[in-house]
Amino acid sequence: MASSCTQLCLQCRRLICSKTAASTWQHITQVRHCTTVTRVPTKFLSGASVIRGNDTATQARQCWKQQIFCYSDLTAKHLETEAMGDKDIEELSKANVVPYKSPLLPVIESQMSLDLDAAGENSALEEISDEEAVCISIPAAMPPESTSLRDYVDQSDTLSKLVQLGVNLWKIEQRPNVGSMLLRLDFDTDVAPRLLFLKEIGVEDSRFGYIITHNPFILTENLENLQARVSFLKSRNFSPESIASMVSRAPYLLNFSVKRLDNRLGFYQEKLNLSASNTRNIVTRLPRLLCGSLEPVKENLKVCEIELGFKENEIQQIVVAVPKVLNANKKKLTQIFDFVHNTMKVPHHLIAKFPQVLNAKFLRIKERHFFLTYLGKAQYDPTLPNYISLDRLVSLPDETFCTQLASATLEDFHLFLKTL
Incomplete structure (x- = not known):
């Protein structure tokens, strides 16, 4: 009507x-x-124009x-x-x-038509109760720019899920342009496929946060390239368990091309004159050798040969037993060798036989040697009685060292350290 x-x-x-x-x-x-x-x-340019x-x-x-x-x-x-x-x-x-x-x-x-249905709807100017006002949810706006990723966690589904995986965003945001890269990623299309790939090659879920924290660029790597690098390691007789362990401890490993990985393996095998098995052994135990620069490695090899005076077979023996010597701090390496060889009077062949001493703490070696010297038991020659091996000297805990090697109490050892 x-x-x-x-x-x-x-x-x-x-x-x-x-x-x-x-x-x-x-x-x-x-x-x-x-x-x-x-x-x-x-535009007023003169008095006439004003008029x-x-x-x-x-x-x-x-x-x-x-x-x-x-x-x-x-x-x-x-x-x-x-x-x-x-x-x-x-x-x-x-x-x-x-x-x-x-x-x-x-x-x-x-314009004059009557909309009877719309007349029954609530007006925008209609007053509402306090309970209804509390129920109104207003989505928070994503800040246009920020110096911290924490301001985006609540609005970004990708960042919130990365935090749940254990990713340390405060470490990532210290690197330039990495935070903006993560904000552009979609979790379902970019992140999830890479995580599934890592899980397929044997990486544990608990290591995802560590890997992404130290190498967020793996989330942008092509899946075909990642698979090709894993296939290359398998072709060099690395076991699936070894590959998973290497990737977990060296997150950047899969970011390098097949050619680079092949060149690195060839360098260690040729430079140290190692067999294929020993090369896989040292790389599996220290996968950073495939990721880091070769310059520190070359420098340490020269130090061992020229400054420390080790022979080629002794260097090979040391590296196979303790791969960390290849990228150890040069100053620390020379300091420990000087003390063990010149103060403790340990010859080269015994140091090469027990190379763990080169990876120990210098202060521990010094304190224990002086304590044994004070007791008259600093004897490191295997041909003489009361022989103390370098391995046990640096590896045993303080209490076991005192009772088994020094024949003293832990209190005596602590009292002696106060005199140094």
Whole structure:
């Protein structure tokens, strides 16, 4: 019923306003033109231009006021005509008096249509209770920039899941451009396939956080390249368990090409004159040898040969037993050798036989040797009685060292250390 009444009203209004629509559009156009003129900025470059700019603005205001007055007058006359009854209009027609018809804009039917369903909806200005206001959730906006990744964890699904895996974001954000790289990654399409690959090759779930923390770039590596590098290691007779252990302890291992991995293996095998089995052995125990620079390795080999005076077979024996000697600190290496060889009087062949002493703490060696010297038991020659091997000297805990090698108590050893 409401819709029928609305349609009738619209028809009557179209009859009243259709003949004057053209003139109305003309008035509206003039009004818009005046508005446009008033909004045009004027560049004031001189005094004359200031006067012209003020004249233009004044003319525009006057034109605008005239159109507003005209528009208001037309509206008032239109309302008076609408207030006249049908009988009044017929009497005016008989008297050859045409009632005034307002040149107002024609009303569009679609704008006057009633939407009864929308009337029942809540208004945006309607008051709500405190309980309803508390239930309204407002999503937090992601900051456009930040110096810390923690500001993005709540909004980024990738970062939140990486944190759950044990990734240390505070370490990653210290590296340039890595944080923005992680924010661009999608967990399902970028991260999850790499994690599944690591799991397939035998890496434990608990190592995912360590690997990504130290090598976040593995998340951008091509899966085919990763698989090719694992296949290469298998072709060199590395067991699946060894590969998983190497990747877990050297996260950058799979970022290097097959050619580089092959060159590294060939270098150690040729430089140290090792067999393929011994080469796999030292690389499996210290996979960083395949990832790090070769310069420290070359320098340590020269130090062992030239400065320390070891023979080639002795160097080979030391490296196979303790691969860490290859990338050990040069100063520490020479300090320990100097003390063991010159102070403790241990010859080269015994040091090569027990190379663990080169990887021990210098202070431990020094304290224990001085304690044994104080007791008169510092005897490192295997051909003499009361022989003490270098291996036991540096590997035993303090209490066992005191009871088995020094034949003293732990308290005596601590009292002696206070005298040093």
